Amino acid sequence: MYYIHYFKKLGSTNDRVKKFKKECSVVVAEIQTKGRGRFKRKWSSGKGGLWLSILLKPKNIGKLGYLTFSAAVACQRAVKKAAGIESKVKWPNDLVIGKKKLCGILTESGFGTKKFAVVGIGMNTNNKIPENLKENAISLSNILGKEVNNKELINCLLNEFELLYKKLNNREYNFILKEWKKLSDTLGRDVKVITRNKVLIGKAIDVDDDLRLIIKTANNTLDKVTEGDVLY
Ligand code: BT5
Numbered sequence: 001m002y003y004i005h006y007f008k009k010l011g012s013t014n015d016r017v018k019k020f021k022k023e024c025s026v027v028v029a030e031i032q033t034k035g036r037g038r039f040k041r042k043w044s045s046g047k048g049g050l051w052l053s054i055l056l057k058p059k060n061i062g063k064l065g066y067l068t069f070s071a072a073v074a075c076q077r078a079v080k081k082a083a084g085i086e087s088k089v090k091w092p093n094d095l096v097i098g099k100k101k102l103c104g105i106l107t108e109s110g111f112g113t114k115k116f117a118v119v120g121i122g123m124n125t126n127n128k129i130p131e132n133l134k135e136n137a138i139s140l141s142n143i144l145g146k147e148v149n150n151k152e153l154i155n156c157l158l159n160e161f162e163l164l165y166k167k168l169n170n171r172e173y174n175f176i177l178k179e180w181k182k183l184s185d186t187l188g189r190d191v192k193v194i195t196r197n198k199v200l201i202g203k204a205i206d207v208d209d210d211l212r213l214i215i216k217t218a219n220n221t222l223d224k225v226t227e228g229d230v231l232y
Pocket of ligand 1: 011012013014015032034035036037038039041042043044045050051052053093094101102103104105106120121122123124133136137138
């Protein structure tokens, strides 16, 4: 089902995979020199980590957020199966262990005549976490005290993702959201949410069908957040 291409070093796997044509082309790099996160932030991608991107042609390109949620659930399951480690999903695009980030997902799309989406997954497996990120980031080998098998993890992750992607193309959005909620680290927490134009403090009470995070603030009003960073 997947066409996997391995590279020693790339700028960003998200950029490289866009050069392929077939749906389910996958690009894996040992090192990324220009790995990126949301809002053009830098993503540290040293040797040993798991850096990959999947090229997709989803039936409903308007539901990109569900691709991110599907990837997060797939990663959570793969980490459990292949490494025996429990992690949780954090709104909107992370996998965390305790308060530390294990994995980040960057979903991008192209419109016009070429409708496609790219799901980029960055997971700290055996890479060294740079000093400036140590407070907020963690790797699987940090926890296990030994290296994990990246190839096994990739296979597991892609298989899990395929199941959820089928649900997505069947428009079973609610199934994906329910699975995500079961693994959520965010819901029920007192949070600070930083968006482009405001900061909200309150309780994260739910995620709606558009995958917006619903925050109940001090005066009991409900705010819906489309994008941003959640701190707690
Ligand atoms: C993300 O962005 O979490 C999405 C990361 C996606 C990376 C993958 S790797 C394969 C593919 N190719 C790419 O070029 N990208 C994708 P965001 O939520 O914006 O988080 C970015 C923030 O996470 C940074 O500003 C840092 O604070 C932090 N960070 C950077 N590198 C990290 C790492 N390796 N582990 C944990 N946190 C990191």
